[in-house]
Amino acid sequence: MSSMTIGKLSAATRVKVTTIRYYESIGLLDEPDRSASGQRLYGDTAVERLGFIRHARDLGFPVPAIRELISLQVEPSWDCAVVDQIARRQLGEVRRRLTQLEALEAELKRMITACEGGKIACCSVLAALGHHEQCLHEEHAGKEVLAARPSN
Amino acid sequence: MSSMTIGKLSAATRVKVTTIRYYESIGLLDEPDRSASGQRLYGDTAVERLGFIRHARDLGFPVPAIRELISLQVEPSWDCAVVDQIARRQLGEVRRRLTQLEALEAELKRMITACEGGKIACCSVLAALGHHEQCLHEEHAGKEVLAARPSN
DNA sequence: TCTACAGTCTACAGTAACTGTAGAGGCAAG
DNA sequence: CTTGCCTCTACAGTTACTGTAGACTGTAGA
Ligand SMILES: [Zn+2]
Ligand SMILES: [Zn+2]
Ligand SMILES: [Zn+2]
Ligand SMILES: [Zn+2]
Numbered sequence: 001m002s003s004m005t006i007g008k009l010s011a012a013t014r015v016k017v018t019t020i021r022y023y024e025s026i027g028l029l030d031e032p033d034r035s036a037s038g039q040r041l042y043g044d045t046a047v048e049r050l051g052f053i054r055h056a057r058d059l060g061f062p063v064p065a066i067r068e069l070i071s072l073q074v075e076p077s078w079d080c081a082v083v084d085q086i087a088r089r090q091l092g093e094v095r096r097r098l099t100q101l102e103a104l105e106a107e108l109k110r111m112i113t114a115c116e117g118g119k120i121a122c123c124s125v126l127a128a129l130g131h132h133e134q135c136l137h138e139e140h141a142g143k144e145v146l147a148a149r150p151s152n
Numbered sequence: 153m154s155s156m157t158i159g160k161l162s163a164a165t166r167v168k169v170t171t172i173r174y175y176e177s178i179g180l181l182d183e184p185d186r187s188a189s190g191q192r193l194y195g196d197t198a199v200e201r202l203g204f205i206r207h208a209r210d211l212g213f214p215v216p217a218i219r220e221l222i223s224l225q226v227e228p229s230w231d232c233a234v235v236d237q238i239a240r241r242q243l244g245e246v247r248r249r250l251t252q253l254e255a256l257e258a259e260l261k262r263m264i265t266a267c268e269g270g271k272i273a274c275c276s277v278l279a280a281l282g283h284h285e286q287c288l289h290e291e292h293a294g295k296e297v298l299a300a301r302p303s304n
Numbered sequence: 305t306c307t308a309c310a311g312t313c314t315a316c317a318g319t320a321a322c323t324g325t326a327g328a329g330g331c332a333a334g
Numbered sequence: 335c336t337t338g339c340c341t342c343t344a345c346a347g348t349t350a351c352t353g354t355a356g357a358c359t360g361t362a363g364a
Binding site for chain 2 (some may be wrong): 319321322323324329330332
Binding site (some may be wrong): 013107109126 | 273
């Protein structure tokens, strides 16, 4: 029987040890068996489950959506429309952010090319930041545009 | 001399009242004068400053970068290369995020079109989430170690 | 066996950039 | 004077983790 400590599981899935414990604390991972001294021991199903979670997180699925996907997996005879809808919702979210980011890229590019060097007093980057009236995008309603998930 | 309460400033800049107080607490906005009863009173410079902050935030600049831009504004005779570098860094960040999101969009689209409806037991969205071999995005390339048989 | 050192444990605090809430007091209209 | 909205402070909650302290455990080399 293969049983691995949390460090091995971490190496196998490239999920940090602290993150694994965090997933357990929020109920994404089941509580594993423990050794006599209290260390967590995982089997192969934990590797699978954690790989699933990591892939979904990498695709930007929020934790509640992943929780839902996991709970659906134990009902193989149900219709998969629910699963597909979660994925489509996530695709919509990704596309919405893409559109936003394209607008931001356009304005940043415009700002930067407008500046031809010189003194701060006449820097068109600062000018553009100060005057929103001339923006290419009338509404960049993006709060967490970049906050989504920094690379790791 | 025009002086406005925090609510008017909020309406003028479309920044929420609580957010304005938050910006003050982290030192992005100067502490304003107060009325006899202790309410904040703002002048026109606050509108300008807050508009600048909002625009920069909308473009995804992190708060420390904005703090730097503001501190540079009071040195009009300096060279604007620093400003431009901050903007270019932000542009790079936006482009990096764009590339990532494009990969995510591609994989989500692929997952969803692969599913032709049916039962959860054979939903290819769930299958794709569980198996990384066919990933389009390089972020989890080289994870064939995880290829294990789905138990149910 | 001793010892060094890496791994693991719990519990809690910190991150970014806010948002929400409670409970108290302020201000203008009717 | 009352109604109703505005503002105040202080603090907790959000998301998905990450980092730290301080103690214990497991293991490999001398
Ligand atoms: Zn410039
Ligand atoms: Zn703009
Ligand atoms: Zn399906
Ligand atoms: Zn993938």
